[in-house]
Each structure stands twice: as C-alpha cells, then as structure tokens.
Amino acid sequence: MLTHASIFLMQTALLDKDAVRADNCGLMEWPKEIFSKQHGLRELILSRNHLIDIPTNILQLGALRVLRLDRNMICAVPASIGKLTALVTLDLACNQVGGWTL
Numbered sequence: 652m653l654t655h656a657s658i659f660l661m662q663t664a665l666l667d668k669d670a671v672r673a674d675n676c677g678l679m680e681w682p683k684e685i686f687s688k689q690h691g692l693r694e695l696i697l698s699r700n701h702l703i704d705i706p707t708n709i710l711q712l713g714a715l716r717v718l719r720l721d722r723n724m725i726c727a728v729p730a731s732i733g734k735l736t737a738l739v740t741l742d743l744a745c746n747q748v749g750g751w752t753l
Contacts, residue, residue: 668691669691669692669693669694670692670693670694670695670696671685671692671694671695671696672694672696673696673697673700674696674697674698674699674700674719675698675699675700676700677700677701678697678700678701678702679700679701679702679703680702681697681702681706685712686708686711686712691714692712692714692715693714693715693716693717693737694715694716694717695712695715695717695718695719696717696719697719697720697723698719698720698721698722698723698742699721699722699723700722700723701723701724702720702723702724702725703723703724703725703726704725704726704727705720705725705727705728705729705732707729707731709729709731709732709735710731710734710735712735713735713736713737714737715735715737715738716737716738716739716740717738717739717740718735718738718740718741718742719740719742720741720742720743720746721742721743721744721745721746722744722745722746723745723746724746724747725743725746725747725748726746726747726748726749727748727749728743728748
C-alpha cells in the first residue's frame, strides 16, 4: 500500500529524472521508488522527515552528487556511504548522528 508521501515522491520522480525533492512529507521510511531511478539520480532531498537510517542500498545511486537529509532522526551513517564517489554534498544537520568514519 502506498502512502501519501510515496505517491508524492513517485510523481516528483517522474517529473525530474535527475532530482527528487520530498522534504517535509512525513516520510518515516525510504520509499522504494527512489532506487528505481536506474542510477541516474543526481540530487536527493529528503529533509524535514522522520527517517531514522540510511539504507545500504543507497550505493545503487552511484551518480548521486547531493544528498540532503537534514532535520530527520538519523542515528547512524553506514561507512559504505563513502563509496558514493560522485557525492559532493552530504547534509546531516539536526540529526542524532553519533561518531562515524568514512
């Protein structure tokens, strides 16, 4: 069953093949639709939601240059995020992230 936030995200993804902006949508988990962008996603903005983690399948988004996850409830960042070699902006402000090493 799709949530309102998931439907919004799918519509956004269909409009722009390089970027998805779903900030302040009440997301509590990562919509699977994000990972069906066939590796072409360059900008992902999921700020001001209720996300608690960064899934390991984020590595499927190899072209990702901007990842904004500020103002969520993320507690940990997987070390594998360092493998996103195109990533130039990672915004984790106002989360609950402890110490981590890339």
